Amino acid sequence: MKQADLFLAFFRVGILGYGGGPSSIPLVHKEVVEKYKWMDSDEFGDILALGNALPGPIATKMAGYIGYRVGGVLGMINALAATIIPTIIMMIVLLTVLNSYKEEPWVKGMAEAVVPVVAVMLAVLTWDFIKKSGKSKLGWGWTAVALIGSLILMQFLNLHPAILIFVLLLGALLKKDAPSREKEGGNQS
Amino acid sequence: MIYFQIFLAFFIPGILGYGGGPASIPLIENEVVDRYEWMSVKEFSEVLAMGNALPGPIATKMAGYIGYVEGGVLGAAVGIFATVAPSLILMIGLLGLLMKFKDSSRVKRLTIVVRPVIAVLLGIMTYDFFFSSYGGVGMMQTILIGGISFVLMEKMKVHPAYVIAGALVYGALVLA
Numbered sequence: 001m002k003q004a005d006l007f008l009a010f011f012r013v014g015i016l017g018y019g020g021g022p023s024s025i026p027l028v029h030k031e032v033v034e035k036y037k038w039m040d041s042d043e044f045g046d047i048l049a050l051g052n053a054l055p056g057p058i059a060t061k062m063a064g065y066i067g068y069r070v071g072g073v074l075g076m077i078n079a080l081a082a083t084i085i086p087t088i089i090m091m092i093v094l095l096t097v098l099n100s101y102k103e104e105p106w107v108k109g110m111a112e113a114v115v116p117v118v119a120v121m122l123a124v125l126t127w128d129f130i131k132k133s134g135k136s137k138l139g140w141g142w143t144a145v146a147l148i149g150s151l152i153l154m155q156f157l158n159l160h161p162a163i164l165i166f167v168l169l170l171g172a173l174l175k176k177d178a179p180s181r182e183k184e185g186g187n188q189s
Numbered sequence: 190m191i192y193f194q195i196f197l198a199f200f201i202p203g204i205l206g207y208g209g210g211p212a213s214i215p216l217i218e219n220e221v222v223d224r225y226e227w228m229s230v231k232e233f234s235e236v237l238a239m240g241n242a243l244p245g246p247i248a249t250k251m252a253g254y255i256g257y258v259e260g261g262v263l264g265a266a267v268g269i270f271a272t273v274a275p276s277l278i279l280m281i282g283l284l285g286l287l288m289k290f291k292d293s294s295r296v297k298r299l300t301i302v303v304r305p306v307i308a309v310l311l312g313i314m315t316y317d318f319f320f321s322s323y324g325g326v327g328m329m330q331t332i333l334i335g336g337i338s339f340v341l342m343e344k345m346k347v348h349p350a351y352v353i354a355g356a357l358v359y360g361a362l363v364l365a
Contacts, residue, residue: 020247022209050284053296056203056276057210059246064277076281080273087245088253088265095239095254106361112326113360114238115231116335117353119318121241124343125211126315129308136301146305154309161219161310165205165303172298 002071003078005036010063010082021059028062038070059083191260192267194225199252199271207303210248213272215310217251218317227259231321242353248272326364334359 009031017024025048033044051061060080067079101107130147134140153159198220206213214237221227228236240250249269256268290296322331334356341347341355 014245017244017246020209020211020241022211024246051280052300053290054276054279055205055207055213057206057213057246057248057272059210060249060273061277061280064273065280068281076277080277084246084249084253084269084273087243087250088269090243091240091250091254092257092265094243095236098239105365109360109362109364110357111231111235111360112322112364113330113334113356114353115234115318115322115325116331117338117356118234118238118241119315119322119331120335120339120342121349122311122315122318124339126308126311129208129212129304129311133301133304133308136304137298138301138305143305146302147309150306150309151312154306155313161216161306162201162205165306168302168306169299172302173295175295175298 003075006067006071006075006079007082009036010067010079011086013059013063014083014087017059021057024059025062028059028066032066038066192264195256195260195264195267196271198225199256199268200275202248203272204275205303206248206307207300208307210246212307213248214251215307215314217248217255218314219310221255227255229321230317231325234318234321238353242350242357244350330364 010028013024013027013031017027029041029044032038033041039047047062047065048058051058051065054061060083063079063083064076068076071078098107098110102111130143133143133146136143138146150164153164154161199217201220202213202216206216218230218233222230222233236251236254237247240247240254243250249272252268252272253265257265260267319331319335322335326334338352338356341352342349
């Protein structure tokens with residue numbers, strides 16, 4: 001019954017979570033820790049931290065990994081499919097239907113009206129990222145420098161964002177740690 | 190060839206987007222609109238709006254739909270695979286190693302250094318969307334719809350799905 005439980009748990013997460021993967025994480029916690037007790041809260045926290053240390057969408061990393069832990073490779077595919085397939089099908093059906101009426105004035109009106117709404121959502125998301133960056137170890141000063149620097153590089157010098165991000169990641173990995181790190185000191189003793 | 194392009198278009202955002210699916214949206218836009226020119230900013234924004242109006246993770250919805258439009262069911266499968274597989278394989282494969290380093294400052298630094306870049310990409314996309322709306326429905330409607338949806342979503346905490354549904358009705362009745 002494990003596979004059926006896995007499917008149901010992640011189907012509910014996929015179909016009830018709004019606002020993309022990160023906002024559905026509490027739902028994953030509810031199913032995996034509280035309802036089916038596949039792991040405790042600490043372990044869940046570890047897996048989440050791990051997922052956040054890696055790039056890419058978080059919901060599928062969680063579903064795939066937890067599915068794998070609970071039910072092997074089949075469990076992984078099962079949980080992944082349950083998370084993403086239902087909403088992708090809804091999306092394809094809805095947009096295909098809308099597109100076949102796209103010359104109708106009312107469909108054009110709908111398409112136009114939704115653009116400013118999405119723009120506002122993006123503006124809010126942008127501000128979230130700036131705020132998080134300012135409050136992180138980077139601080140507001142360096143955040144401002146990084147924002148202006150990346151704007152110039154990407155928008156005016158046409159540098160591909162992938163190259164910029166790759167160089168930054170490499171730098172972050174290679175840079176020597178500041179002496180304020182206590183953990184390493186503890187390891188040596 | 191198209192399948193290879195679909196793979197690349199979603200593989201790059203998938204391995205570079207730190208901060209979950211929403212963070213990879215501007216990277217996807219960069220590939221889909223600027224690089225491969227599969228759709229215009231306006232078309233992309235419509236797809237994104239529909240994606241936001243539906244539940245579930247956003248990156249896979251975008252990959253599934255855009256992959257489907259460009260390459261049918263196989264295209265959708267390629268797009269989803271490119272989005273999901275690389276980081277999931279890393280996660281399962283490197284588990285032992287990562288568990289050891291997940292609290293290390295180097296790993297934490299990865300998210301911190303990438304965040305401002307994602308913020309700028311999101312900012313540029315916001316500008317593109319407002320500009321596209323200004324070109325479509327004009328200044329007044331853009332400010333009106335944008336302002337009302339801001340108040341509804343951010344101040345009154347109305348669920349985004351309802352706000353998008355409301356905008357769709359408004360568009361069908363008033364802007365038609």
